[in-house]
Amino acid sequence: MRNIFNFIDRPSPIHELTGATKLICLVLWSLAAMTSYDTRFLIFLPLVSFVLFRASRIKISDVSFMLGFTAVFMVLNNVLVFAISPDHGAGVYGTEHILLGRGRYALTAEQLFYHANLILKYLSTIPIVLLFVCTTNPSEFAASLNRIGVKYSIAYSVALALRYIPDIQREYHEISQAQQARGIEMSKKESLVKRLKSASAILIPLILSSMDRIETISNAMELRGFGKNKKRTWYMGRKFSKADIGAIVFCALLCVAALLLNYINGGRFYNPFI
Amino acid sequence: MENPIISFEKFSFKYNAQAKPTLYDIDLSIRPGEKILIAGPSGCGKSTLAHCINGLVPHSFAGESSGRLSIDGKDSAKLSIFDVSQVVGTVLQDSDGQFIGLTVAEDIAFALENACIGEPELHELVLKAAQSVNVAGHLAHAPTELSGGQKQRVSMAGVMVDDVKVLLFDEPLANLDPATGKQAIELIDLIQKRTGAAVIIIEHRLEDVLHRHVDRIVLMQNGRIIADEAPDRLLSSRLLKENGIREPLYLTALRYAGVEIKEDMQPRSMGSIRLSEEDVEKVRAWYSFGAKTEEKGEKEPLLEIEDLSFAYSRGHQALSDISLRIDKGEIVAIVGNNGAGKSTLSKLICGFETAQSGKMLLEGEDMAGLSIKERADRIGYVMQNPNQMISKVLIRDEVALGLRTRGVDEQEIQSRVDETLKICGLWPFRSWPVSALSYGQKKRVTIASILVLRPKMIILDEPTAGLDYRNYTEIMEFLSLLNKQGVTVVMITHDMHLMLEYAHRALVINDGRLIADSSCSRVLTDAQLIEKASLKETSLYPLALRCGIEDASAFVERFIDYEREVEGK
Numbered sequence: 124m125r126n127i128f129n130f131i132d133r134p135s136p137i138h139e140l141t142g143a144t145k146l147i148c149l150v151l152w153s154l155a156a157m158t159s160y161d162t163r164f165l166i167f168l169p170l171v172s173f174v175l176f177r178a179s180r181i182k183i184s185d186v187s188f189m190l191g192f193t194a195v196f197m198v199l200n201n202v203l204v205f206a207i208s209p210d211h212g213a214g215v216y217g218t219e220h221i222l223l224g225r226g227r228y229a230l231t232a233e234q235l236f237y238h239a240n241l242i243l244k245y246l247s248t249i250p251i252v253l254l255f256v257c258t259t260n261p262s263e264f265a266a267s268l269n270r271i272g273v274k275y276s277i278a279y280s281v282a283l284a285l286r287y288i289p290d291i292q293r294e295y296h297e298i299s300q301a302q303q304a305r306g307i308e309m310s311k312k313e314s315l316v317k318r319l320k321s322a323s324a325i326l327i328p329l330i331l332s333s334m335d336r337i338e339t340i341s342n343a344m345e346l347r348g349f350g351k352n353k354k355r356t357w358y359m360g361r362k363f364s365k366a367d368i369g370a371i372v373f374c375a376l377l378c379v380a381a382l383l384l385n386y387i388n389g390g391r392f393y394n395p396f397i
Numbered sequence: 398m399e400n401p402i403i404s405f406e407k408f409s410f411k412y413n414a415q416a417k418p419t420l421y422d423i424d425l426s427i428r429p430g431e432k433i434l435i436a437g438p439s440g441c442g443k444s445t446l447a448h449c450i451n452g453l454v455p456h457s458f459a460g461e462s463s464g465r466l467s468i469d470g471k472d473s474a475k476l477s478i479f480d481v482s483q484v485v486g487t488v489l490q491d492s493d494g495q496f497i498g499l500t501v502a503e504d505i506a507f508a509l510e511n512a513c514i515g516e517p518e519l520h521e522l523v524l525k526a527a528q529s530v531n532v533a534g535h536l537a538h539a540p541t542e543l544s545g546g547q548k549q550r551v552s553m554a555g556v557m558v559d560d561v562k563v564l565l566f567d568e569p570l571a572n573l574d575p576a577t578g579k580q581a582i583e584l585i586d587l588i589q590k591r592t593g594a595a596v597i598i599i600e601h602r603l604e605d606v607l608h609r610h611v612d613r614i615v616l617m618q619n620g621r622i623i624a625d626e627a628p629d630r631l632l633s634s635r636l637l638k639e640n641g642i643r644e645p646l647y648l649t650a651l652r653y654a655g656v657e658i659k660e661d662m663q664p665r666s667m668g669s670i671r672l673s674e675e676d677v678e679k680v681r682a683w684y685s686f687g688a689k690t691e692e693k694g695e696k697e698p699l700l701e702i703e704d705l706s707f708a709y710s711r712g713h714q715a716l717s718d719i720s721l722r723i724d725k726g727e728i729v730a731i732v733g734n735n736g737a738g739k740s741t742l743s744k745l746i747c748g749f750e751t752a753q754s755g756k757m758l759l760e761g762e763d764m765a766g767l768s769i770k771e772r773a774d775r776i777g778y779v780m781q782n783p784n785q786m787i788s789k790v791l792i793r794d795e796v797a798l799g800l801r802t803r804g805v806d807e808q809e810i811q812s813r814v815d816e817t818l819k820i821c822g823l824w825p826f827r828s829w830p831v832s833a834l835s836y837g838q839k840k841r842v843t844i845a846s847i848l849v850l851r852p853k854m855i856i857l858d859e860p861t862a863g864l865d866y867r868n869y870t871e872i873m874e875f876l877s878l879l880n881k882q883g884v885t886v887v888m889i890t891h892d893m894h895l896m897l898e899y900a901h902r903a904l905v906i907n908d909g910r911l912i913a914d915s916s917c918s919r920v921l922t923d924a925q926l927i928e929k930a931s932l933k934e935t936s937l938y939p940l941a942l943r944c945g946i947e948d949a950s951a952f953v954e955r956f957i958d959y960e961r962e963v964e965g966k
Contacts, residue, residue: 261499262498262499262500262503282498282499283497285499286496286497286498286499286540289541290493290541294785297780297785298780298785298786300744300747300749300769301778301780301785301786302786302788303749303769303770303773304747304748304749304769304770304772304773304777304778305773305798305799305802305846305847305850306770306773306798306799306802306803307802308770308802323788324788324798325788327787327788328784328785328786328787328788331784331787332782332784332785335494335784336494339489339491339494339495340494340495340497341457342453342457342489343489343494343495343497344497344507345453345456345457345478345482346451346452346453346478346482346487346489347482347497347507347508347511347555347556347559348479348482348508348511348512348559349507349511350511351479351511351512352511352512352513354513355510355511355513356509356510356513356514356515356516356519357510358498358502358503358506358509358510358519358520358523359503
């Protein structure tokens with residue numbers, strides 16, 4: 124993996140949106156999905172994100188690893204919720220319709236419905252995060268942050284981190300090999316305490332050489348005028364188009380809809396049991 | 398005469414962290430369009446001088462200065478580092494570390510972005526700068542996809558976008574393979590002619606820089622300028638050698654032959670030097686007087702490699718069908734261009750990576766079943782950068798680390814550490830913290846920490862990178878000494894002098910294949926091989942041809958033997 128952005132460059136309307144738009148949309152979308160537990164709304168969001176995925180030409184196979192990872196997480200989350208509070212659904216919806224079993228772990232319709240909502244929450248947020256990660260050019264990301272008001276020195280540090288992560292990974296690998304040759308054991312055969320001690324033999328040189336790196340890079344940046352002006356331009360920065368504004372307005376409307384639904388339902392939950 | 402673009406008058410500088418000044422009474426003026434080489438041993442103050450010129454002193458490294466430094470006619474004390482960067486463009490030594498952007502285009506654009514240049518000029522200027530150094534085809538590439546030479550060119554483009562009047566190169570040849578280094582010097586020359594900027598090159602590899610015209614050489618020692626002369630004049634004096642700078646090899650050979658080097662011979666390059674009939678005769682006589690080196694007897698193999706092939710997971714074939722043999726007691730150099738597979742080979746030998754096919758035998762025993770740790774008991778590996786190996790605060794602990802992890806008893810550890818510290822010349826520093834040592838001394842500590850395990854063979858990645866001639870000689874003499882005591886030494890290197898002087902044999906790797914296994918003198922006089930493996934011919938070769946000596950390789954042998962005698966090596 125080159126870096127945390129798994130950018131896949133394919134021509135699509137989603138790729139054409141600026142990074143700033145996608146970032147704003149991601150934030151608005153997540154807010155909307157977080158605010159509401161309205162089942163109808165939570166069905167609508169995954170449907171839209173499915174359409175967006177198709178439009179972006181990102182294939183399921185491109186993101187299969189991340190999907191699998193979140194699926195495991197989702198199952199774990201559900202199992203834990205049921206194990207810890209099997210009557211959570213009843214508490215939320217105020218009624219209790221037992222479908223199966225008896226006692227504390229009796230399965231209620233309310234609990235089942237609550238779990239369905241929980242799964243829908245995952246489905247409404249995860250695809251859109253993956254979409255953002257796969258369609259945003261990391262080079263453009265810093266420019267986007269700066270555009271939405273983050274100070275450029277902070278925005279640039281994000282770009283720098285992306286630039287140096289692969290270098291530091293490689294260096295870690297090299298150092299650990301050389302230290303293993305001196306007998307530093309990192310395998311599972313050793314006890315945890317010993318492995319932690321061993322890790323210091325790799326981390327200390329890594330930290331020291333990273334400090335050298337930081338000195339070089341900060342000198343190089345200063346020599347080329349970084350920090351001279353209050354503003355800077357961005358080679359990868361792009362102007363907003365109508366599609367950008369459209370996308371932001373749409374996501375803002377989602378947020379408004381989520382708030383409205385909360386008002387209409389008299390709470391975060393849509394209750395089919397009364 | 399034009400006004401100088403940079404002028405030092407009685408300038409001295411002392412870092413806040415240091416007790417004594419680093420620069421004393423510097424008087425130096427550089428006029429627009431001049432090309433200057435600044436040379437001197439480590440610690441002579443040449444880097445500090447460069448930092449004064451580009452503004453890092455005093456803006457990033459604080460200290461006190463006296464005297465006057467003016468840049469483009471303005472007093473430098475009143476300029477900010479940004480003002481200075483409009484006049485002086487700096488290309489740092491570490492072409493990887495100074496790569497700021499995620500891609501080539503962004504890196505070149507960096508200075509323009511900071512100057513708030515908007516579209517469409519931004520894209521146009523970047524493209525123009527990229528074209529001028531021939532990287533326009535790589536604009537969207539990340540630094541990991543570029544070679545060392547390409548990264549350096551991107552850095553050049555990145556400072557040239559600013560239309561600077563002075564280009565400052567800090568050790569441009571470090572980290573480049575010899576052929577790429579030669580191209581870098583040619584490109585610097587071309588850029589200077591095209592832009593008319595003054596060029597300042599800081600470098601101790603004099604002969605390589607003199608591949609193209611230089612107006613003056615400024616020689617520094619102990620914080621002072623001790624010579625500021627045209628190359629012809631400086632090369633005819635003895636000053637270089639006396640101050641720890643290596644003179645071009647052809648001049649050393651001429652001196653050995655008894656030829657007196659004079660300014661009017663134009664000794665600045667092998668192309669310009671004038672040799673009289675008498676001089677040529679002297680060289681020929683010196684050559685034929687030399688005794689032939691006798692062939693040494695049967696040798697015992699230490700490491701045998703048969704048909705080794707390896708590919709990284711991404712499918713790139715890194716090594717194909719390598720077969721070679723390293724004998725006990727040898728010093729072998731592995732050479733070749735960047736990315737040829739030299740480091741991969743050493744990783745396979747140490748067991749860091751596993752070959753897909755082929756066999757490796759260590760003293761006749763198949764190595765396939767040996768773990769990294771078991772191999773390390775017999776084959777030591779020393780990384781290029783000592784800072785990547787050192788993890789303990791005290792020298793003693795660092796050297797003892799490998800023994801402690803092997804569970805050797807403490808008494809045994811102490812006696813072996815003491816013995817190793819003595820051999821490595823680190824005894825006087827035994828209770829010092831590592832951080833108090835110089836770069837060259839740290840290198841010794843890393844070698845000591847490997848030697849303490851008593852390996853049969855040590856593999857060193859660029860043992861002399863970043864060292865000046867004095868430290869270089871020290872480390873290499875030390876390695877020769879170890880070799881005489883029976884340790885087999887394998888060096889991966891870009892340094893042709895190093896290989897010529899110290900290695901018994903050269904293995905040339907190109908594109909994952911072993912393309913030559915021969916004596917160093919033969920490799921460095923074989924034009925085809927040199928071209929293919931991005932090496933650089935030794936200047937002794939054209940000298941031999943000029944003097945009508947047909948067997949250039951034998952001439953080179955003669956030179957090395959003679960040098961060993963004279964220097965007592």
